[in-house]
Amino acid sequence: MKANYVTKFLSIIFLSFLLFSVGYGKISKDYYDAIFDGCMEESLKISNNYDLSKKYCTCTSGHFNDNYNDDSLIKLVESEGGSAYNDVVNYVSGICNRKIGKG
Numbered sequence: 099m100k101a102n103y104v105t106k107f108l109s110i111i112f113l114s115f116l117l118f119s120v121g122y123g124k125i126s127k128d129y130y131d132a133i134f135d136g137c138m139e140e141s142l143k144i145s146n147n148y149d150l151s152k153k154y155c156t157c158t159s160g161h162f163n164d165n166y167n168d169d170s171l172i173k174l175v176e177s178e179g180g181s182a183y184n185d186v187v188n189y190v191s192g193i194c195n196r197k198i199g200k201g
Contacts, residue, residue: 125163134155134159138152153197157190158194161193
């Protein structure tokens with residue numbers, strides 16, 4: 099009997115988490131592509147390693163996709179003349195460089 103309640107409780111928590119996470123992030127494909135393409139362009143200027151650049155840019159684009167939606171991304175870019183966006187980019191850059199073994 100207790101296992102049945104635990105299963106129901108865990109199911110409710112899982113579904114709540116799933117519904118919450120689906121509604122929170124996810125930028126549009128156009129914004130994702132713009133971030134990824136801009137990242138690739140800049141990254142390839144610094145490094146000629148396409149595979150490494152692709153991993154790095156997938157990480158950075160993924161961060162924005164996981165943590166922002168279109169409206170919150172626009173607000174971030176426009177806030178404080180873009181300085182808040184630059185701070186986030188620097189933070190994410192450090193994370194992604196460590197993930198790909200570059201930092």
